[in-house]
Amino acid sequence: MISPIKNIARSASKQESLNILSFICDGYFDSMLCEALPQHNFYGPINDGNKPSGWNFTLCPQPNNFHYIANINQSNIVNKINFDLIICHDRTSQYDIARQFAQALHINTIIVEHIVNTTHLDLISMIPLLKKTKNDINVFIEDITEQFKIPGTIIKYGIPNLKHNNRDDKKNQILVLNLDQPTVDSIQPHISTPIVLYDINNLNPKQYYSLLQKSKFYFNMSAEITRLQLPVLHAMSAGCVVVSMSSPVINNLITHMKNGIIINGMEDLLEVWKNIDNIDTKKISQNANQYIMDNYDPEQFKQQWQNIITLTAKQTYVR
């Protein structure tokens, strides 16, 4: 039998180290959060004994303060660990399980909304989902509270400054992480700059950052329409000239020819490359790095998350 008494008592007293039932996002974000808040313990529920498939452990090794809970519904863990709050990343499957635990343990839930662009979403159909979460704490990673029509705190991702000390050391190469070899082979003959392709799943953090720092260009051929892609942010931070397919998310992030280059297809790419020597890539590189430093400050990420987690843990649970 679960009793919320110890959880309630903890929320009423000051705790230095919190126990967070943290549903797994994508590995990137989970690592970022754990590393920013090393004093807290994060427990991620997984369905079985296997590690989650969506988490790239080579690139984002499991942080020391992150632990798995297998089969949480059958687990006795909630009687052993006094959880202080829940973090979840979607309003459907994760939230439904999170809510059961929130109600049983009388602890608050933070819902992190990773959507940064709503133009392709049917927001009306989301109203019941948003209503369901009215007593929870909403965190947005970009300011889209108006579109969602619910209050929330905006905490942008925290991206480290990966700027290479001497930009001139950068190799004249295009780094590609999310394409297949045949596609690269079909582009390369038309482009004078060498394209280097790596499988992001095989890179450790050191290799990953080093590649970004060494490469002058970064190609993003994905047309992701709702969520930010951390490699793009990392590439900009490292001072790469990001050449990306146009998408609502990219168009919010990159101003064409200012802090990156936006293309609308292969013809566009070839056209840009014809004139690449006439483009001030040094300026774009500096602007890209500056943009990330101005908008994705890791210290601010850490402070804001520390504040919201502390507040959420001590806030009276109201059903």
Add this chain to the structure above:
Amino acid sequence: MNILFIGPYRTTSGWGEGAKHLAKALNTLNHNLAIRPIYMSNEIDGEFNDKELLELEQAQYDNYDIVIQRVLPHLFRRVPQTKNILACVFETSNIHTTPWWRHLSFPDVVLVPSKQEKENLLAEHISSPVYNVSEAIDISKYDKDYEPIPELKNAFNFYFVGEFIERKNVKALLMAFHREFRPNEPVNLVIKTSGNSQQVNNDIFTIKSNLRIYQSMEQYKKEIIICGYISAQHMHNLHRSCHCMVMPSCGEAFCRPVVDALGYGNTPIVTDNTGMTDYINHYNGYIVGSRIEPTYTTQPPLQDIYTAKENWANINVLKLMSCMREVYKAHDLREKLKSQCKKDIQQFSYTNIGQNLQRVIDDITN
């Protein structure tokens, strides 16, 4: 001293009311008090806006000397490095036959609201010390203005406030009322209950049709049924519009509606051998004899509670009928009882209950 109180004060049940007033009684003491809600049911008070309690909810201290938990025993947990008090309210006798017995040995102190409950626990060798501290009530509310309920004007109004469950024994009340009073007498029976209106009306219909006092259902005096949640102001209007509270319940640890009836000076009639006889006596109301029998109910609130291993007090319906008649007839006596009621309600004030709680706190901390 830092005290943390955990209770269901954000719910609308009797448990919720009890928790609310216990917190207020604690707040009369000179301690640092923080409170936090627990939800044991879905009866959530969506309009909760008690300023005093909302302020106490914001309080947070580094640690606590005492944690008071007003919860069902199986939800009690010891909070480390503090004194743990369990304030529980239940009608269950023969507690050793229930799973609660084990849990009652974990707290440093168990608080119960009636002598009967204390005696029950002591007789069953609960290892925790047991203190009898009554529930608290807001005694300032009774004399406030009210709006009379039109249907209750120009009649003598018996009333019942409580859940429509077998333990409350509404069947005995319906039997006594319809057997004792003819339909043409200026007497009403008001039943204020929780639950679904149609279900309650069906249940009352079934009970009355099985009484077979009259040949047709139309011949019965029609009761006034109020179902579901009503605001504090409406409840106040109801109490002020009625004259005699009848609580034929088979078991009550405390019974807040009866204490309220006392505060309003509405003669209470209650079952003997229940927790209600702690504060109802022959000077302020009527105690009707009862027979102790094994519990029988088709509506157990929890799987292991209210089994036939426990006892209930079944009211003597014939005696209940004569009491109701006497209260109805004896206006002068009722006035006398009323003045005693008004004196007796003082014992439930926040200050008084706070002092009783302080004595318990002194005992466990010295």
